[in-house]
Every structure is written in C-alpha cells, then in structure tokens.
Amino acid sequence: MSEEIVLYHGNGGEGTKELINEILKNFDNDILRKLNDSAILNLKDKLAFTTDSYVISPQFFNGGDIGKLSVYGTVNDLAVCGAKPLFLSLSFIIEEGFLFSDFKKILQSIKEASDECDIKIVTGDTKVVEKGKGDKIFINTSGIGIIENENRDLSKRKIEKGDLVIINGGIGEHGISIMLERLGIKVDEKIKSDLAPLDKLILPLLDKFKGVKFLRDPTRGGVATVLNEIANKFNYEIEIWEEELPIKNWVKEASNILGIDPLYAANEGKVIIIASKNEGEDILKFIKQNRLAVDSKIIGELKNDGNKVYLKTEIGTRRIVDTLKRDILPRIC
Amino acid sequence: MMIKEKAEELVNLINKISKKERNLMEFCGTHTHEIFRYGIRQLLPKNINLLSGPGCPVCVTSQRDIDYLITLVEKEDFGVITFGDLLNVPGSSGSLNKLRLKGKEIRVIYSPLESIKIAKENRNKKYILIGIGFETTAPSIAYTIIKTKEEKLENLFFLSLHKLTPPAMKAILDMGEIRIDGIIGPGHVSTIIGRKGWLDLFNEYKIPFVITGFKPLEILYGLYKLIEIIEKNEKQLINAYPSSVSEDGNKKALELINQVFMIDDAEWRGLGILKKSGLKINEKYKNLDIKSYYDYKIETKEIPGCKCGEVLRGIFKPTDCQLFGKLCRPDNPVGPCMVSQEGTCSAFYLYGGENE
Numbered sequence A: 001m002s003e004e005i006v007l008y009h010g011n012g013g014e015g016t017k018e019l020i021n022e023i024l025k026n027f028d029n030d031i032l033r034k035l036n037d038s039a040i041l042n043l044k045d046k047l048a049f050t051t052d053s054y055v056i057s058p059q060f061f062n063g064g065d066i067g068k069l070s071v072y073g074t075v076n077d078l079a080v081c082g083a084k085p086l087f088l089s090l091s092f093i094i095e096e097g098f099l100f101s102d103f104k105k106i107l108q109s110i111k112e113a114s115d116e117c118d119i120k121i122v123t124g125d126t127k128v129v130e131k132g133k134g135d136k137i138f139i140n141t142s143g144i145g146i147i148e149n150e151n152r153d154l155s156k157r158k159i160e161k162g163d164l165v166i167i168n169g170g171i172g173e174h175g176i177s178i179m180l181e182r183l184g185i186k187v188d189e190k191i192k193s194d195l196a197p198l199d200k201l202i203l204p205l206l207d208k209f210k211g212v213k214f215l216r217d218p219t220r221g222g223v224a225t226v227l228n229e230i231a232n233k234f235n236y237e238i239e240i241w242e243e244e245l246p247i248k249n250w251v252k253e254a255s256n257i258l259g260i261d262p263l264y265a266a267n268e269g270k271v272i273i274i275a276s277k278n279e280g281e282d283i284l285k286f287i288k289q290n291r292l293a294v295d296s297k298i299i300g301e302l303k304n305d306g307n308k309v310y311l312k313t314e315i316g317t318r319r320i321v322d323t324l325k326r327d328i329l330p331r332i333c
Numbered sequence B: 001m002m003i004k005e006k007a008e009e010l011v012n013l014i015n016k017i018s019k020k021e022r023n024l025m026e027f028c029g030t031h032t033h034e035i036f037r038y039g040i041r042q043l044l045p046k047n048i049n050l051l052s053g054p055g056c057p058v059c060v061t062s063q064r065d066i067d068y069l070i071t072l073v074e075k076e077d078f079g080v081i082t083f084g085d086l087l088n089v090p091g092s093s094g095s096l097n098k099l100r101l102k103g104k105e106i107r108v109i110y111s112p113l114e115s116i117k118i119a120k121e122n123r124n125k126k127y128i129l130i131g132i133g134f135e136t137t138a139p140s141i142a143y144t145i146i147k148t149k150e151e152k153l154e155n156l157f158f159l160s161l162h163k164l165t166p167p168a169m170k171a172i173l174d175m176g177e178i179r180i181d182g183i184i185g186p187g188h189v190s191t192i193i194g195r196k197g198w199l200d201l202f203n204e205y206k207i208p209f210v211i212t213g214f215k216p217l218e219i220l221y222g223l224y225k226l227i228e229i230i231e232k233n234e235k236q237l238i239n240a241y242p243s244s245v246s247e248d249g250n251k252k253a254l255e256l257i258n259q260v261f262m263i264d265d266a267e268w269r270g271l272g273i274l275k276k277s278g279l280k281i282n283e284k285y286k287n288l289d290i291k292s293y294y295d296y297k298i299e300t301k302e303i304p305g306c307k308c309g310e311v312l313r314g315i316f317k318p319t320d321c322q323l324f325g326k327l328c329r330p331d332n333p334v335g336p337c338m339v340s341q342e343g344t345c346s347a348f349y350l351y352g353g354e355n356e
Helices: A014-026 A066-079 A100-116 A174-182 A199-208 A221-236 A250-258 A280-288 B001-018 B029-037 B063-075 B084-088 B097-101 B114-122 B138-150 B165-175 B187-193 B195-205 B218-232 B251-260 B282-286 B308-312 B344-350
Strands: A045-053 A084-093 A119-129 A137-147 A164-167 A212-216 A236-241 A270-273 A297-305 A309-312 A318-320 B022-026 B048-052 B076-083 B105-109 B128-133 B156-160 B184-188 B207-213 B237-239 B262-267 B272-281
Touching: A014 A100, A014 A119, A066 A199, A066 B097, A084 B282, A100 A119, A100 A137, A100 A280, A100 B187, A119 A221, A137 B097, A164 A280, A174 A250, A199 A212, A212 A221, A212 B048, A221 A270, A221 A309, A221 B138, A236 B114, A280 A297, A280 B076, A280 B097, B001 B218, B022 B029, B022 B218, B029 B048, B029 B184, B029 B187, B029 B195, B029 B218, B029 B272, B029 B344, B063 B076, B063 B097, B063 B128, B076 B084, B084 B097, B084 B105, B097 B105, B097 B262, B114 B128, B114 B138, B114 B156, B128 B138, B138 B156, B138 B282, B156 B237, B156 B282, B165 B187, B165 B272, B184 B187, B187 B195, B187 B207, B187 B251, B195 B207, B195 B237, B207 B218, B218 B237, B251 B262, B272 B282, B308 B344
Parallel strands: A084 A119, A236 A309, B022 B048, B022 B184, B076 B105, B076 B128, B128 B156, B184 B207, B207 B237
Antiparallel strands: A045 A137, A084 A137, A164 A270, A164 A297, A212 A270, A236 A297, A309 A318, B262 B272
C-alpha cells in the first residue's frame, strides 16, 4: 500500500476499493456488510436525526483527534435531544497527500469511539480531492437515534422563571487548547480538549428527573452563544454568576493572553442543562457521580421575561453577555 | 475576604472622599475593555466621569496608513502577516480581510516570530509584517527585525505603525477640548517605560497621575488613589501597579526599541500629525523597512459620519455618533473604534454601555 492517499484512491476503481476495504476492516456489522447504496434500517420509535461536518486543524490534538470528534460530536447532538444513538453515516473528504498511516489512526479512533457509544456505522463515502483543495481531511457524520420513552422526550417540558442553568464542568477547554496547539505553544498533559461522549451522562439523567427541561451542548460559539440561543428561544432573561463559573486556571491564564473570553470558546464534552428550581440541587448531585461531571456547577438562573444574557461579575456588577459579534481574534496589546 | 467585599470596601472609600465632578481619562485599550467588562462605571459615584483616550493601537492608526497598506497589497505581490485586530479595519476602500477574500495571502499571527518561520518556509514569496501598537508591542517587533537581519532573510519586510503614548497624552492635554482632572496611567506601557517614562509629562502639566493595573480590584484601587490625590489637591505621579511596573521600566525591552527604531513624527486618527510620536525603523535596518521601497502619496477620504476621532479625544461618547449601533456594529464596523476589542465603541456596544 502506498504511504500517502492520492487521487488514485478516489477514482472509483481499484484504488477506491483499497481505501474502502481499509475502512470496512474497522467497522464490520450486518448492515454495512451488505454494501447497498443505502443502509436499510428497522426502527419504530420516535427518531432523532442530525448531521455535522468536522474540519478541525490540527487533526490530532491533546485530548483526541478528528475521528473521535466526528463520532462524539454527533452522538452528543443526539443525546441532548434525549435520543439513544444507534446509527451513524461516515464520509471522508481527503486531500491528496494525506498519510495513510494517519488515516488508519483516525479509523482506529472512530472504531473505538463508536464501540464506546454503541453506535453502528451503517453507510459512508470517501472522496479524494487535489492537493490544495482541502485541509488534509474533512469528515461528515450523520446520526440517527431513538427517543425510547416519554421521560426522554423534552419537547413538552415548560421552561419557567427561576429555572436553573447547570453545566457539567470546565468551560472553554476545547477551544482554548486547540488555539494553543495551533500557535505551537508547547502544552503539558493537563491542557487538553474536553472531548467526550455525553450519552451515558444524559440519558440516565433524563430517566431519573422530569425537572430537566432543556439540554444543549455548547460547542462552537461556546456557553455564551448557547445561553443567548436559549434566552431568545424561550424569551427569558438569563443571569449567570462569574463566581460560580467552573473555569480551570490554565483556561483563564491562556484566554487572558489570547484575548479570548472562555465563555465564547468551544466545548466538546459539555452540556448546558436547564433544570427546575426544585430539582436543581438533586440533579447536580446525581450528575456529579459521573466522571464527566465531577466539576458540575449551577451557574445561573432564568430571571424575568426578556431575551438577553447577563453576567453578575465577581465584584457584584452586572453586564450583558452578547452573542459573538466577530471572529475570535487575538488582541495586539 | 472575597473579591466582592474588597471591591465594596474600595467603592465605599471612593464614595467617602469623592466630592466634585471629576473627569478621569484612561489611555489604554485594555483599561477601556476591562472597565466595561467588569461594569466598573456602575460602582462609581455619578460625579466621576471615566473618559477613554487614544489607547487602542488599531483605533489610532491613521486612515492614511491603512490606505497605504491596502494600496501596497493591491499593487504588489506581498503576503501580509498581521495581528488579527487589523484585519477588519476599513480603509477608504476595502480592508485586509476583503483583500484576503479576493485571494491575497493575509496571515494572522499571535507572535511576531512566527513571521520568520513563514518567510523561511516560503522563500519564493515576499512578506510584510505589520508592526502596530505602543511601547508594549514594539520590543517584540524590534527583536523580530534583528533576527531577520541576523538570519539574512531576503523575503521579509516590515511596516512600522508603532506609536508612543506620552506624546498622545500631551496632545490631548494641549488641545484642552475637555477638562481632565486626572490620568489613569496605562499599566502595560508603564511596565516597559517605567514610572520614569512619565516624568517629563508630569513635570510639565502637574496633573494627578496613577499608574494602574488591570484586575478589577487593581482598577478600583487605582481610581481610589487618583480621586484621593485630586481631592487633596496633591500633584503626584503614583505607581499603583508595582507588581509589574518599576521605576526604570524594562531595560532590555527599551534597548531593543532603541536598537531598531528612531523617534519620528506620526499621524494619529483624530489627533493629526504629532511631533516625535512614532517609531520609524532606523538607518541600520533600513533595507527591511517597506517604506524605503514604496513611498506612495496617499490621498485619503474620511469615512462619512464616523466620529472615531472625537471618541478618541474623549469629547464624544460612542452613543453621540449617529452611526453607532445602527450602521456601525462589531459585525459591520464602519470605524476602527468598533473593530478592535479594545476600541471604545466596541466595548460600549458589547457590554451595554452605561445603561447597564
């Protein structure tokens, strides 16, 4: 086998077969094995269906790689809708010259991640594009999950004044650590992406508490963006409390230097939970037993009618937390 | 004691000593940003007005310099290496970002030394690194220039838009458009130039001056000391940020500046040409100075309606500008004060201004 993936691997002939066999080796299952043009699935429950594309650079980073990200990211989008992840599509767009050895590492990662989440890869595609027409490798995954019971169906829950905002741990770790890696700043082990699958945290939570009213994973745009979306969607003013925000010291220090507010930095293993006032503390106690949520905190509450997000600062003042209005760029002074 | 209680204590002290209406001006974009981000204005008595001076490097860059840069990149085949803030600053026509969308190579960096790596990896392409900022960023650009010469790199050039803070402060005080009772001295600039760097200005104007840090409690403490000396009518130059600022400043950084740059007149947005207020690349490094190769005469057009100049001089609040929040927003900036994170208009817009 050649060292690099080249256009030959995308020509539909022998080269493509070689590439596909490499993929199939990792993901054998009864549905995929048939290699039909479409996967035929038998489902009867209420479905959730989502898609996402992953274009991260660098492809391998502290805390994960693009392969794991492409599985967990889609699994998390299903889980926050109360769906148990079942099936995944997997498509690659590979830039000519990408190393086969790196591709194999990514496949191995995807295999591990999909096994961990019990999600079956049932259909997929590969394309190879000319050098300069991509950035090494892009992955698209779509996921199908089922909402197995009434408790996991959030669509009818009523958001109210006084509801609490909970997050399952440190804010901004994915975005800030990736930024540091891109800058070539040598980082030690503790500085890493928070990338993690949330299904095993979220689904048991929904089974146990009716007071969970809304869930969203604060990925691109960060916590600030998701809270603004929630404020707008439900027409409540949200106040968060600076003192309560779980932000690790390295995130604080690095974001100071980079001039980036961690509230706007991406997370890949976090979920924002809107919980009823009554059950908030119990929910917190419950999720803290999960290793992905030991640093969970109640960080704010839904206040009056409105559609804006405010931060109560550590010195007791209040200011607006707006949606992201520009690219995240470094400060120069 | 919690931060909140310490803050309350300082605010109580300020309330106790503050009597008359006072105008205090900060000369650092980071102060502007942090004062808004922490909502510090909400804590102060109504008779204390905080004014933002020309402390944001992108904002004070003249229209002519931006236009020069855009003309250069349009006409010549240079790749541009820049800090991100400059990307969206509008020139008379277009911006670096618009040129990037047209296919020009514009690279955003965090550390100027990255430019050497880029130039080495792409020896067939010529690059310009834009040096922008005050005394704080000039040393690292100076170091990059020295390294470029040492390594005999032939495809990396520099455009120095660096400016000096004391001359701008002097200009604002000379203009006398607004009464300034005291100065919140810039902590970062002072770290480089030391308390000593302000002595000439202080001796000339005898204005109360407190060098201040950037954490919320440091800002409140700086304000407290400033209001205190104003009310006691004591003309003092106080260093209230001794954890970072020394009497003499950072000698190594100052040496780097002196080694590479010479002091020259410079054009500031809103202030015009100020004598001895800029840093030009000196004779020894002249062959790395892009201006020694391309010296266009640039006719600039003012941006219609934009009041950045007035905002930078402290005589207009952003909300006094008709474009603010309507035509001019962070996602569609008309003037530079809305582009930079440290710009007064941007801070007003993002953090709710004084209403919140």
